[in-house]
Amino acid sequence: MRLTIRQRLLLSNVVTLAFVSLIGVVGYIAVQVLDGAIGAISTNSAAMKDQLQADMMHDALRADVLAARLAADKNDPAEVKGVREDLAEHMALFRKGIKDMEAADIDAEVRAAIATVRPDVERYLKNTEEMVELSLTNKDAAQAKFGGFMDSFRALEKSMSALSDLIEKNSESAKQVGDSAVANSRYQIIGFSLLAVLVALVIGQLITRSIMQPLNEAVGFAERVSKGDLSGSMTLDAADISETGLLKRALADMNTSLHGIVSQVRGGTDAIALASSEIASGNMDLSSRTESQASSLEETASSMEELTSAVKQNSHNAGQANELASSAAKVAGEGGAVMTRVVETMGAINASSQKIVDIIGVIEGIAFQTNILALNAAVEAARAGEQGRGFAVVASEVRSLAHRSDSAAKEIKQLIDASVAQVEAGGVLVGQAGGTMDQIVNGISRVSTIVGEIATASREQELGIEQINQAIGSIDSTTQQNAALVEQAAAAAGALQAQADQLAEAVKVFRLAR
Incomplete structure (x- = not known):
């Protein structure tokens, strides 16, 4: 077969689509004709409605003439005014009806008939207007012209009736065109549909036969292969590019491959x-060694747990030592600050003592000057004699x-000098104590830092x-799982040996070509 199944099915679908398209075109043409007919009927209906309105106004205008004659007899101004208003309204509606018919998309014959009627309409409207005015102002003249008015009324009535008949005729003609188009389309659609069904059945039968015959051959060949018969062959056509041809070649190739596979099996x-027996023996040895390794790992894990506990205790003690060293460093820092303030205070005392020494010096100067003055006063008193005694x-x-x-003053100065000397000595000692305290603070800080590093480490x-303990636990678990897997592998190897025996028995079923 030169065509594939896809191409055959595509050809069938194309033929079916061609008939469907043809039926659609026939239906579309019928719809277009019917749409034109419906449009013509709708237009004629609108024209008929306008014609009926004009015809009603035709009668209404005659009634307006009669109403004017009656109003003139009553001599009622209100009624006269109403007659004039009715006349104007009816004349406007009459003209509107004729104008709407002319504006519609009507047949040329109807348009010509309207053009013929229009002069009669205008003449009638003019006569009606004159008759109303004469009826209201001069009854005798109105009576004299009433006969001519009725002649124009009857002439227009005849023209309007002919126009109405023509519109009805066109509507009926459009309806007949639509009915004819529908009937013709119905017969065409039924005929094309029957032809399409017949062609589809023929093409479907041909395609089914071209597919099923090689498929049945392939199924029979596959059934023989499924029963273990690999000695058969299949007729192949190198020019057959269809899916069934490819299937037959694939089955033939599969048969050849199975023949080689069964021979190798x-x-x-x-x-x-033999290999499965050796694998089972090796797995047993591996299982024994794995169990021994698992026991060793359990002992290692126990030792690591003890080591972990000791390290945790050391870490805890190092943390406490770090806290104590931090506290000592804080206290030493506070003591250093106090010693600094003491040194500052001793300096202030020393400065005050120096000021006191200065004051004592001033006092000694004053005492010395006083002594000189007293001595001078005694000399002067001795010169004065009795008067100066x-x-x-x-x-x-x-x-x-x-x-x-x-x-x-001298004694105070000696005391102050001794006090200043002692204060200076105390300041030196306090300075030395402050330096020592700074060294202690620095030492404690270094100790605290070292203890913190020890705690961190x-x-x-x-x-x-x-982590090592967890890794050992994981290795232990993995080793135990490996031991279990090795046992399973040993069992699987035994099962593999049994399956190999069963496979040897199973491949004996196949019949190979000699």
């Missing part, structure tokens, strides 16, 4: 049985007081040992 089953006594007392002040060591 028969030759390899003994080797598989009392003054000499006072000068002597002042001189005595000056000596005592000088002695007291202990924590890292603890984490590392825990």
Whole structure:
């Protein structure tokens, strides 16, 4: 077969689509004709409606003439006004009806008939307007022209009736065209549909036969292969590019491949049985060694747990030592600060002592000057003789007081000097104590830093040992799983040996070509 199944099915679909398209075209043409007919009927209906309105206004205008004659007899102004308003309204509606018919998309014959009627309409409207005015103003003249008015009424009535008949005729003609198109389309669609069904059946039968015949041959060949008969062959056509041809070639290739595979399987089953026996023996040895390794790993894991516990305790102790060293460093820092303030205070005391020494010096100067003044006063009193005796006594007392002040000032100065010396010595000692305290603070800080590093290292060591412990546990679990897997592999090897024996028995079923 030169065509594939896809191409055959595509050809069938193309033929079917061609008939469907043809039926669609026939239906479309019928719809277009019917749409034109419906449009013509709709247009004629609208024209008929306008014609009926014009015809009603035709009668209404005659009624307006009669109403004007009656209103003139009653001589009622209100009624006269109403007659004039009705006349204007009816004339406008009459003209609108004729104008709407002309504006519609009507047949040329109807348009010509409307053009013929229009002069009669205008004449009638003019006569009606004159008759109404004469009826309201001059009854005798109106009576004289009433006969001519009725003649124009009857002439227009005849023209309007002919126009109505023509519109109805066109509507009926459009309806007949639509009915004819529908009937013709119905017969055409039925005929093409029957032809399409017949062609589809023929093409379907041919395609089915071209597909089923090679498929039945392929199915029979596949059934023989499924029963173990690999000695058969299949007729092949190199020019057949269809899917069934490809299937037959694939089945033939499969038969050839199965023939080679079965031959190889028969030759390899003994080797598989021997190899599976050796695998089972090796798995048993591996299982024994794996169990021994698992026991060793359990002991290692126990030792690592003890080591982990000791490292945790060391880490905990290092943490406490770090906290104590930090506290000691804080206290030493506070002591250093206190010693610094003591040194500053001793310096202030030393400065105050120096100021006191200066003041004592001033006092000694004052005492010395006082003594000189007293001495001068005594000399002057001695020169004065009897008159200066009392003054000499006072000068002597002042001189005595000056000596005592000088002695007291010297003693105070000696005490202050001793105090300043002691304060300076104390300041030196306090400075030395402050330096020592700074060294202590620095030492404690270094100790705290070292203890913190030890604590950090202990924590890292603890984490590392825990990871090692977890890894050993994982290795232990893996080793135990490996032991179980080895046992399973040993069992699988035994099962493989049994299956190899079964496979050898199974391939004996196939019949190979000699």
